[in-house]
Amino acid sequence: xxxxxxxxxxxxxxxxxxxxxxxxxxxxxxxxxxxRYVIGIIAALAAFALKLLLSPYLKLEDNPFLFSIGAVMxxxxxxxxxxxxxxxxxxxxxxxxxxxxxxxxxxIVTTAHVLRxxxxxxxxxxxxxxxxxxxxALLQSEFKTEQLEQSEQRLRLxxxxxxxYATYMLSPEGYVKxxxxxxxxxxxxxxxxxxxxxxxxxxxxxDIKNRMPWKALQRAVTQGRAQDEGWRLRKNGEMFxxxxxxxxxxxxxxxxxxxxxLTRDLSKYRESNEALRKSEAKFRKLFDSNIIxxxxxxxxxxxxxANDAYLRLIGYSKEDLLSKLISWDDITPKEYTERDxxxxxxxxxxxxxxxxxxxxxxxxxxxxxxxxxYASLDDNDDRCIGFVLDISERKMLEQRKDEFISIxxxxxxxxxxxxxxxxxxxxxxxxxxxxxKSVQYLTKMETQINRLTNxxxxxxxxxxxxxxxxxxxxxxxxxxxxxEDVIESLQLTTxxxxxxxEGKTGQRVFADKNRIEQVLTNLITNAVKYSxxxxxxxxxxxxxxxxxTVCVQDTGIGIPQDKQDKLFQRFSRVESNHGERFQxxxxxxxxxxxxxxxHNGRIWVESPTHHEKTAEGEKHxxxxxxFSLPISLENRLLATIKKVI
Amino acid sequence: MTKTIYIVDDDESILDVLSIMLKEGNYNxxxxxxxxxxxxxxxxxxSLILLDVWMPGKSGDETVRTLKNDKKTKHIxxxxxxxxxxLPTIANDCGADGYLQKPFDMQELLDVVKKYSK
Numbered sequence: 061x062x063x064x065x066x067x068x069x070x071x072x073x074x075x076x077x078x079x080x081x082x083x084x085x086x087x088x089x090x091x092x093x094x095x096r097y098v099i100g101i102i103a104a105l106a107a108f109a110l111k112l113l114l115s116p117y118l119k120l121e122d123n124p125f126l127f128s129i130g131a132v133m134x135x136x137x138x139x140x141x142x143x144x145x146x147x148x149x150x151x152x153x154x155x156x157x158x159x160x161x162x163x164x165x166x167x168i169v170t171t172a173h174v175l176r177x178x179x180x181x182x183x184x185x186x187x188x189x190x191x192x193x194x195x196x197a198l199l200q201s202e203f204k205t206e207q208l209e210q211s212e213q214r215l216r217l218x219x220x221x222x223x224x225y226a227t228y229m230l231s232p233e234g235y236v237k238x239x240x241x242x243x244x245x246x247x248x249x250x251x252x253x254x255x256x257x258x259x260x261x262x263x264x265x266x267d268i269k270n271r272m273p274w275k276a277l278q279r280a281v282t283q284g285r286a287q288d289e290g291w292r293l294r295k296n297g298e299m300f301x302x303x304x305x306x307x308x309x310x311x312x313x314x315x316x317x318x319x320x321x322l323t324r325d326l327s328k329y330r331e332s333n334e335a336l337r338k339s340e341a342k343f344r345k346l347f348d349s350n351i352i353x354x355x356x357x358x359x360x361x362x363x364x365x366a367n368d369a370y371l372r373l374i375g376y377s378k379e380d381l382l383s384k385l386i387s388w389d390d391i392t393p394k395e396y397t398e399r400d401x402x403x404x405x406x407x408x409x410x411x412x413x414x415x416x417x418x419x420x421x422x423x424x425x426x427x428x429x430x431x432x433x434y435a436s437l438d439d440n441d442d443r444c445i446g447f448v449l450d451i452s453e454r455k456m457l458e459q460r461k462d463e464f465i466s467i468x469x470x471x472x473x474x475x476x477x478x479x480x481x482x483x484x485x486x487x488x489x490x491x492x493x494x495x496x497k498s499v500q501y502l503t504k505m506e507t508q509i510n511r512l513t514n515x516x517x518x519x520x521x522x523x524x525x526x527x528x529x530x531x532x533x534x535x536x537x538x539x540x541x542x543x544e545d546v547i548e549s550l551q552l553t554t555x556x557x558x559x560x561x562e563g564k565t566g567q568r569v570f571a572d573k574n575r576i577e578q579v580l581t582n583l584i585t586n587a588v589k590y591s592x593x594x595x596x597x598x599x600x601x602x603x604x605x606x607x608x609t610v611c612v613q614d615t616g617i618g619i620p621q622d623k624q625d626k627l628f629q630r631f632s633r634v635e636s637n638h639g640e641r642f643q644x645x646x647x648x649x650x651x652x653x654x655x656x657x658x659h660n661g662r663i664w665v666e667s668p669t670h671h672e673k674t675a676e677g678e679k680h681x682x683x684x685x686x687f688s689l690p691i692s693l694e695n696r697l698l699a700t701i702k703k704v705i
Numbered sequence: 706m707t708k709t710i711y712i713v714d715d716d717e718s719i720l721d722v723l724s725i726m727l728k729e730g731n732y733n734x735x736x737x738x739x740x741x742x743x744x745x746x747x748x749x750x751x752s753l754i755l756l757d758v759w760m761p762g763k764s765g766d767e768t769v770r771t772l773k774n775d776k777k778t779k780h781i782x783x784x785x786x787x788x789x790x791x792l793p794t795i796a797n798d799c800g801a802d803g804y805l806q807k808p809f810d811m812q813e814l815l816d817v818v819k820k821y822s823k
Contacts, residue, residue, distance in 0.1 A: 466790075481719075485722065531791055533794070
């Protein structure tokens, strides 16, 4: 059988490139039934023709099925079992009709006749069956071979085309046998340059000294594979970080025929990994520096990680942290919940929040003042990192400073009280004696004492504003009344300017009377001070449904546009055109602005230009300082009722 | 009838100026350096007490509370004197009848005394 198979295989070679059309038709694994019938009929006709042609010469009357067996075989091999069957049937009918007695008659009349036809059919069927089996085996084998070749081709293309990996074969001794595109790209050698060279060429001198190339091969043999990471050399001498896998290859008898070596260049990966590791190390160093408290928490309020400084600050232990016992809500006093929510919204929107002051409740229940700030860790991460600074000491110092300023102010004012009182007594005394010169001196003295008193008060006010302790004693009063009082009182001591009031509001405001008087006094005295050589100050009052507005206008030196923004800051002072400085610490407008803001009012300045030189001389536009105050709710209600009625 | 005003301050110079100014207003003056001396000198002739806040021993606001809680003295008008900025709050909290911020003008003093004295 095997012999026959070989013969057939040699005779019938499967088409490889499709140039043999007949072979393609004949050996298609799945032929159409029509093809099979055609093959069967052609084979039968061929056998019949041969019989007719050769009968006169070979005297084949006694053996009518001689060529039929061959035809059946050919038909079965090329067309399969069905074809063979058709050929068998046709030859049987034709030949028995023509050549078997009685000739040209299809009737089977003799036992010999029956036996000959039956034997022929059995032989033909046997041949068909054997041919079919061989044909199937042959086709299957060829199909598998083709598949294997295609698979090898794909693998070869894949290996040679791989660019990120160097994939090549080594001989059992370690000499390079094959080379791919990736190997050339990574190592820099072309296949002509490297094939036949020992692979230790890729190792560093140090590694070669330690016999690493040979040890790796040995390890691959003993352990089935060898994996390693380390520095390797390119052709240009440059080192790169490689991950290498060596797998031994054996033939079917188990003999080592070489190694497959896979090398990946991990230099960039290692660099980025190293950068990441360094960055993480830096962060961890910062985190563990414990200069300030740092924590990582999620937006749900669970503290997931925290450094020792933070834990110390809130009085919790590392165990509490690991047990997830620290919740933002537990350590935050209720009054700060809203501010915290605001900060979280800011973080969600901008990735970072403005730092703010709050308090924590320590584990022991005590409160600790802190400054906090948060930033989100990543856009796709709901965690944020928080930085917390303990400001207990600063708060204590602030408290001490407040106490000191309060005491200092009190102690300064006490002798001032005596000096002022004695000056007034003395003034009374000299007035009674008609000593005009002394009256004049003592009046000036009293003015300076008042100035000193105001300075002390201003410093105290600033201190209170800074620490958020400026107290207001609000009450409802008619605004016009205090304005009249202030103007009247200031006019008594102002000889150079006439203070002219324009308009009336008739409105009540709910405010701290003394503080509003302080603001009015400050604006009017400033107007007088900064308009030397002028003779009038205008105080204009107006109101709408919500606010009253007061504007104090002078025709003085004015304020350059670029300095207007800073006017309401501490220690901000205005110079004259000639660089001349005016008296004062630059606190009055700051205090006034703070007082008005505390009353939910607004303060601003209008100073269109500095000054102009005209034919008549310098023309001053001056400044206008305005503030608005909300009309008291009671008044607004009355106004609304009146409108309705 | 001349009214008697008690003035209480640990600062001698303040006591001096208060005495001189109030005498200008025709008042009788009784001086005290602290609340202990005030309580020892206090009698029914008192028309008004001018009381400093920061004093050695009992403070001015505490003294007001003591006097206002005593049936015999609760009718006596008391005006607190101080350079403290939160004087209005202190006066209000302790139940004083009025307050006068230091430094003050002579006229302011005389107006306050006239307003509160009985």
